[in-house]
Amino acid sequence: MIVAHNAAVSTYRTPTHLAIGVTHVEEAGMTQSYALQHARRVSSVVDNASFHEAAAQARLFRSWTRSLNTFQLDPGNTSGPxxxxxxxxxxxxxxxxxxxxxxxxxxxxxxxxxxxxxxxxxxxxxxxxxxxxxxxxxxxxxxxxxxxxxxxxxxxxxxxxxxxxxxxxxxxxxxxxxxxxxxxxxxxxxxxxxxxxxxxxxxxxxxxxxxxxxxxxxxxxxxxxxxxxxxxxxxxxxxxLHDTGHLWTLYLHRSQDYLSLHPELLIAFDDAGNIASMNRQTRSMLSRLYTAIPSNVQHLFDLNAGQVIDLNSGLEMFPLRLTRGGDRFFARLRPPRQALRTISLPPGHPAAGHAEPAARAIASDRLVTGDPQVSSHLARALQIIDRRIPVLLQGETGTGKEAFALAVHRGSLRAPQPFVAVNCAAIPDTLIESELFGYAEGAFTGAKRKGLKGKILQAHGGTLFLDEIGDMALPLQTRLLRVLAENELVPLGSEQSVRVDINLICATHRDLARMVSEGTFREDLYYRLTGAVFRLPPLRDRTDLGELVDFFLADEAQAHGTRSALSEEAMACIRRYRWPGNVRQLRMALRYACALAAAQGVIVAEDLPDYLRCPADAAPAAPQPANPPVTAQAFDSAGLRPGELLEREHIAQMLACHHWRVKETAKALGMSRATIYRKMARYGIVYPGSASLPGAPPLSQTDAQTDAQADEAD
Ligand SMILES: Nc1ncnc2c1ncn2[C@@H]1O[C@H](COP(=O)(O)OP(=O)(O)OP(=O)(O)O)[C@@H](O)[C@H]1O
Known part of the structure; x- marks a missing residue:
């Protein structure tokens, strides 16, 4: 920074209240006489109004005048800002x-x-x-x-x-x-x-x-x-573009080659064609053409919003001509993001009054939120997430806790920063500490040569999602608590702390409050994690099953190029089932059905997985798997909550359907193999005719680690 050493009285006109002097700064190579000379020039220009009248010069002159006369500043001052x-x-x-x-x-x-x-x-x-x-x-x-x-x-x-x-x-x-x-x-x-x-x-x-x-x-x-x-x-x-994700947005360029690369004009409008926003170039072009810029697209193109939207259907690009001036453009229309439309709450809804500006509400176009409970949770989560309030998500397995967390991250101000998800139950206790906190170079035998940046640091600036937080061991809870309290962590084997700045979202299907009372979860950590708690409903209680089905069918169509429709009979089976594996199970079931129905394009009941198929005249209230788990009756249900009982039943069913092959079951369930092993151990699911889990003991560190690595490689 410039340092003032000396002061000398100047002879130029100075602001009256300032006993100014010219400070000179040798480090900056500026001499006292130069500063005086500059100050005289400024004073003289302002006094004699001798600046050129070119636009920029006129602006500079006005600024000099304000600086000298209004703000009484000293032009000879050489100290830094x-x-x-x-x-x-x-x-x-x-x-x-x-x-x-x-x-x-x-x-x-x-x-x-x-x-x-x-x-x-x-x-x-x-x-x-x-x-x-x-x-x-x-x-x-x-x-x-x-x-x-x-x-x-x-x-x-x-x-x-x-x-x-x-x-x-x-x-x-x-x-x-x-x-x-x-x-x-x-x-x-x-x-x-x-x-x-x-x-x-x-x-x-x-x-x-x-x-x-x-x-x-x-x-x-x-x-x-x-x-x-x-x-x-x-x-x-x-x-x-970020702010107007909930609207129709027109991209326009005179050259089709540049339309995607760098649109000239951007115009965002609602379903009725009312223009909500436009970029600077559009504004300046339209203000040359109109005294008052039109407020509806109809006045710009002689087409109403519906016609513009129709022009777009099925086309990547279409021509559009401005009514006034007649300029021709190539156009592309970005539709409103689905999530925003589904999460907008009806007036009178308790969360509706507090709705954030639309841009903040853009959570994700990958989350179906047709169920009022889910949409209300999402709207609230988006309102608090940028205020450093930790969020705890509760819900049965597969209810979409991670998908919800990702949507909240994408709707937060941290969206461009990383979203790092860690499943605390899927990583063996002995590994999770280094996975989370990282370690320094040479921290222990077998450590990676350059050390490891833990997941918490990987999430720096963004969001850390800790799934199955209820499975975290007590010593680790203590370390996590310290990180949250001090916003710093010390990697294993290091003596230096590193600052971290994360939004934290945790999830569990366990009853953390009960764990606190039982002494298996730290009370202080519990209060740190539960700034806001949202319980995601199980699929059987959701009102948007149809929307979810459409969403997954569209997803499959996008991935494989053919769109399958559901027969009424198949949809009836889907509606009747209790879905213990929730949204994840529905997704996998539809993937399976789409694969079988690919040729004919219509999914019939026979295309559904065995456990779903049920004759229309004998709809069971409870699941009747075609291949019931051999060991189901051997379960000890003590201590399991209804959601856990369902999950246990679901995993056992799926294992039986996949001939007790863990890898295939894991794939079908969209879980890692390590998670399946954990859940089998937790729920006491055993291989038929055996007292232990199939294969080598799955929960040994090496196996679970190998499985986790294999899952990553998959
Ligand atoms: N509302 C939703 N809209 C679209 N997809 C969803 C939704 N909810 C869940 N999914 C999909 O279902 C699958 C399971 O979701 P997710 O992994 O988020 O569940 P989870 O509750 O975190 O499961 P677990 O408790 O086993 O960790 C994912 O493929 C996810 O994308």
């Missing part, structure tokens, strides 16, 4: 998480283009605080010394004219080249900045590309100017 505290920077970055999420990849790319030429790339928030920085490693010190670093604060009222300050004032891009800066401290900088406007039309940030001691003239910045404007537009478009 105000630096905000680390805590304030963190807070600002948190508040601008959405902006950073969309700007980060673009900033990275832009830096890849301009970095080697000596430019750094910065993002300022809407108040002018620099919250993101990319610069060449070997120039960092220099950038920092001149205020081009995160944590610096560039507002016009404090630092006078600068690229960021001008954009904040006028919401227009600008290049502020060397002596265009108001304060002498910044005249060695060349800054080109552009606004980043949110889909709601508000200024949310500023993208800035700057260099120190750029020897080129101002015209040389034209290319940088074009890049910065284009990059800012890319950020805005990404923001808009």
């Amino acid at each position: 105000r630096v905000i505290s680390a805590a304030e920077l963190k807070d600002r970055r948190n508040r601008a998480e959405a902006l950073l999420r969309f700007s980060s990849p673009v900033v990275e790319r832009l830096h890849g283009i301009v970095g080697k030429a000596g430019y750094c790339v910065l993002v300022a928030d809407a108040d002018g605080a620099l919250i993101d920085f990319r610069g060449q490693e070997d120039r960092r010190k220099e950038y920092r010394q001149h205020g081009l670093y995160h944590g610096r604060y560039f507002t016009e009222d404090a630092e006078g004219t600068s690229g960021v300050a001008c954009v904040l004032a006028d919401k227009e891009p600008i290049t502020v080249h060397t002596e265009d800066h108001f304060r002498a401290a910044f005249t060695c900088l060349t800054c080109t900045a552009a606004p980043i406007i949110s889909p709601a039309g508000e200024l949310t940030g500023v993208l800035d590309v700057s260099a120190v001691r750029n020897s080129e003239n101002r015209d040389s910045q034209e290319l940088i100017y074009a890049w910065v404007c284009q990059a800012a537009e890319m950020i805005e478009n990404a923001y808009l």
Whole structure:
């Protein structure tokens, strides 16, 4: 940072209340006389209104005038910009998480283009605080010394004219080249900045590309100017596309080749054609054509929303002509995301009043939420997830706890960051510690040479999903508690703690409260995990079975190219069954049926798995598997809850259907082999005619590990 050593009284006109002097900074190579000279020039220009009237120059002149007259700043001041505290920077970055999420990849790319030429790339928030920085490693010190670093604060009222300050004032891009800066401290900088406007039309940030001691003239910045404007537009478009996922979005370009790569125009509208949002290019083009920009697509294209949607059906691209001006475009229409439509709650629903803005509600297009209980849970989870409230999901096996957790992650601000899922029951106790916490180089014999980054650290910045948390051993619970309390972890064999920042979602089918009272689950951890608790209903209680069936049939069709329909008889079988394996079992059953029915295209009852087939005239209330598990009657039901009893029954059925081959059963159930072994041990499911599990003892560390590895390889 620039350090002021000395002060000398200047002779130029100074703001009346300031007993100013020119501080000179030898480290920055700036002399006192230079600062004085600059200050005189600024004063004289403002006093004599002698700036050129070119648009940008006029903006600079206005900014100089405000800096000198309104804010009473000293143009001869050579000290650096105000630096905000680390805590304030963190807070600002948190508040601008959405902006950073969309700007980060673009900033990275832009830096890849301009970095080697000596430019750094910065993002300022809407108040002018620099919250993101990319610069060449070997120039960092220099950038920092001149205020081009995160944590610096560039507002016009404090630092006078600068690229960021001008954009904040006028919401227009600008290049502020060397002596265009108001304060002498910044005249060695060349800054080109552009606004980043949110889909709601508000200024949310500023993208800035700057260099120190750029020897080129101002015209040389034209290319940088074009890049910065284009990059800012890319950020805005990404923001808009994310924000309007619940709407129809038209992508338009004059050339069909560029339509997918880089659409010129983006217009988002609802089912009635009301335009909810458009990108900057659309806005500027339409404002040239209309005095007031039309509010419905019908006025733009002479086609109502329904006709535009019809044009799109079955076509990847279609032509569209603007009514006014007659420009022709190639168009693509993105339909609203399904999840958003299914999770919108009816007015009067307890969660409806608190609905977040639509963009936040985009949870996933991979989760069926037609059941009101599921949709209400999802809406609430999305409302709290960005507030660092840990979520606990409860529900029987296969009810979609992991799918739900993933949807919540995808609808959170952390969506671009990793989602890391760990099944605490599937990893042997002896391995789970290193899996979760990682270990340092050479931590123990057999450790990987370079150490291992544990799952918790892999989830840094994103979401960690701990499935079957009730199966975590007490010592590990203690370690996890420490991580959650301190936001730090120490990998095995390391002495250094590492900071971690995660959203935590846990799941269990166990009764954690009961485990706490029995002393098998730590009470303090229980309260840490249960910021919000959602119980996912079993499939037999869900009202959206039909939607789930459609969803899985569509999924199969997409994977295999042929769409199968369900006969009424087959659907009746599906409706009658109790689904102990829940949504997972339904998915696998439909996959099986689609494979058998592939040729004829209609799934009949005979195509369904044995356990599902039931004659229409003898619909059983309880499952009557074609191949009943030999050992079912040997189960000890003591201590198992209804959901667990069903799961036990389901796994036993599936094992019997698959001739007790664990690998195939695991595949059919969509579980890992290690999980099947665990569940067999837990529920006391034994191989027919045997007192132990099939094959070698499955729960030995090596076998379960080998199975887990094999599952990963599968
Ligand atoms: N609402 C849903 N919409 C679409 N697919 C779903 C839904 N719920 C579950 N699934 C699918 O069902 C399968 C099982 O779901 P998932 O693994 O999330 O269940 P789970 O409750 O976590 O199971 P477990 O308790 O055994 O860990 C997955 O393939 C998942 O994608």
